[in-house]
Amino acid sequence: MAESGFVKVAEVGEISPGDMKVVEVGEDQILLVNVEGNIHACDDICSHAYASLSEGDLNGDEIECPLHGSAFNIITGEALTPPAEDSIRVFEVRIEGQDVLVGPAKG
Numbered sequence: 654m655a656e657s658g659f660v661k662v663a664e665v666g667e668i669s670p671g672d673m674k675v676v677e678v679g680e681d682q683i684l685l686v687n688v689e690g691n692i693h694a695c696d697d698i699c700s701h702a703y704a705s706l707s708e709g710d711l712n713g714d715e716i717e718c719p720l721h722g723s724a725f726n727i728i729t730g731e732a733l734t735p736p737a738e739d740s741i742r743v744f745e746v747r748i749e750g751q752d753v754l755v756g757p758a759k760g
């Protein structure tokens with residue numbers, strides 16, 4: 654574990670723009686997404702029921718849950734369409750050299 658709770662989870666070259674990758678940090682399953690060159694981190698597990706958002710469709714900064722179709726904003730975590738009502742968590746991301754580090758949940 655790096656300083657202040659940030660932990661290396663991937664390398665920048667593993668996630669091209671429009672790509673995503675699931676990593677595990679402690680007990681959390683976290684989805685890394687490259688949105689137009691910027692890597693964001695959010696919960697991989699949907700807030701509605703148990704589904705991996707990484708198996709859904711990515712469209713810019715939105716991802717659609719594969720199970721019931723709720724869309725989430727990857728950058729804010731906001732649930733955009735029902736049936737999900739609760740946001741997913743989004744996490745701090747830091748790039749150090751080629752390393753992608755994930756930190757605490759935002760907010």
Ligand code: FES
Pocket residue numbers: 699700701702703704718719720721722723735736737
């Ligand atoms: S599990 Fe994701 S919308 Fe139901």
